[in-house]
Amino acid sequence: MSKDFQISVTKTTAPKSKPTDENKLGFGKIFTDHMFIMNYTKGKGWHDARIEPYAPLSLDPSAMIFHYGQGIFEGLKAYKTPDGEVLLFRPQKNLERANISNERLCIPAIDEEFALEAIRKLVDIDRDWIPEAPGTSLYIRPFIIATDPFLGVKPAETYLFMVILSPVGAYYPEGLNPVKIFVEDDYVRAVRGGIGFAKTPGNYAASIRAQEKAYELKYTQVLWLDGIERKYIEEVGTMNVFFVIDGEVITPALNGSILAGVTRDSSIALLKSWGYKVTERKLSINEVYEAYEAGKLDEVFGTGTAAVISPVGELKWEDHVMTINNGEIGKISQKLYDSITGIQSGKIEDTMGWTVKV
Numbered sequence: 001m002s003k004d005f006q007i008s009v010t011k012t013t014a015p016k017s018k019p020t021d022e023n024k025l026g027f028g029k030i031f032t033d034h035m036f037i038m039n040y041t042k043g044k045g046w047h048d049a050r051i052e053p054y055a056p057l058s059l060d061p062s063a064m065i066f067h068y069g070q071g072i073f074e075g076l077k078a079y080k081t082p083d084g085e086v087l088l089f090r091p092q093k094n095l096e097r098a099n100i101s102n103e104r105l106c107i108p109a110i111d112e113e114f115a116l117e118a119i120r121k122l123v124d125i126d127r128d129w130i131p132e133a134p135g136t137s138l139y140i141r142p143f144i145i146a147t148d149p150f151l152g153v154k155p156a157e158t159y160l161f162m163v164i165l166s167p168v169g170a171y172y173p174e175g176l177n178p179v180k181i182f183v184e185d186d187y188v189r190a191v192r193g194g195i196g197f198a199k200t201p202g203n204y205a206a207s208i209r210a211q212e213k214a215y216e217l218k219y220t221q222v223l224w225l226d227g228i229e230r231k232y233i234e235e236v237g238t239m240n241v242f243f244v245i246d247g248e249v250i251t252p253a254l255n256g257s258i259l260a261g262v263t264r265d266s267s268i269a270l271l272k273s274w275g276y277k278v279t280e281r282k283l284s285i286n287e288v289y290e291a292y293e294a295g296k297l298d299e300v301f302g303t304g305t306a307a308v309i310s311p312v313g314e315l316k317w318e319d320h321v322m323t324i325n326n327g328e329i330g331k332i333s334q335k336l337y338d339s340i341t342g343i344q345s346g347k348i349e350d351t352m353g354w355t356v357k358v
């Protein structure tokens with residue numbers, strides 16, 4: 001695909017009404033007026049890049065995505081700064097990861113620079129949809145699906161790459177209040193050699209049963225243990241996870257079954273720049289429990305694009321209920337949340353060079 005690839009634009013003639021209360025957006029329920037769409041055909045490559053009015057797709061019922069889940073997705077956000085500029089947060093990282101997922105799923109790579117241009121153009125067209133209330137943003141969902149009408153299992157020969165936009169508030173109803181997490185030691189999310197590191201629908205489908213079990217027990221999310229020994233911490237439902245033990249910040253190392261989160265990477269960089277000792281390593285649930293018993297488990301928090309920073313107030317593992325930091329947000333979680341959302345929304349100087357103007 002050449003760099004001077006054109007994007008045609010057809011604007012809607014029937015703009016939708018925008019949400020009236022930005023404090024009641026929830027997550028992923030409202031969609032803007034336009035979407036980006038581009039086709040892939042074997043032998044021709046990616047072609048026909050266009051921005052069109054947001055509308056349902058017409059796909060053959062035998063389209064391969066419906067049957068075998070050959071698809072990938074990403075999640076990033078756009079923010080409006082106090083002086084009306086629009087910023088994206090580290091979009092190159094998401095596009096780089098999209099191609100890592102593509103490789104694993106045998107989907108043809110996208111041109112990352114071109115995809116960034118497409119996102120910028122789409123967000124610019126729908127910039128009036130970017131909410132401005134604290135804790136809100138425009139969630140950007142790029143995704144690729146296999147569209148061949150075919151029931152055999154093999155890499156597809158046709159795909160759609162699309163980007164849709166959704167004005168959002170907090171991912172968890174708790175917002176920045178600590179969430180209660182259930183440590184799952186029966187179901188597993190992924191194993192090394194599988195698809196755990198890829199952002200692909202199957203990983204999320206695999207998580208739903210355990211998530212339902214956690215809800216029934218009045219927990220918000222699941223903390224996954226490794227798929228082999230059911231002992232080492234992997235990640236939380238839709239987030240990477242960090243533990244502060246005796247002043248040291250520990251997060252599971254990227255081992256092939258964990259998603260390499262952009263907020264995870266940003267949190268590690270910020271914490272190190274503030275002088276914290278941050279260690280990426282194997283961490284067992286027993287070690288976490290021992291630290292808790294010894295009064296050394298200072299904080300636990302999740303990181304993710306949708307959730308940003310989500311403090312954990314309670315962890316339930318087998319018969320043990322661990323209340324963390326009296327169920328209140330810890331000082332590291334608060335500082336990370338303030339700094340990351342401050343940089344993202346242009347309220348704090350971006351000394352890391354992470355934001356990209358639309």
Ligand code: COI
Pocket residue numbers: 074075076204238304305306307
């Ligand atoms: C994100 O954090 O952007 C995600 O993709 C998680 C999602 C399942 C809401």
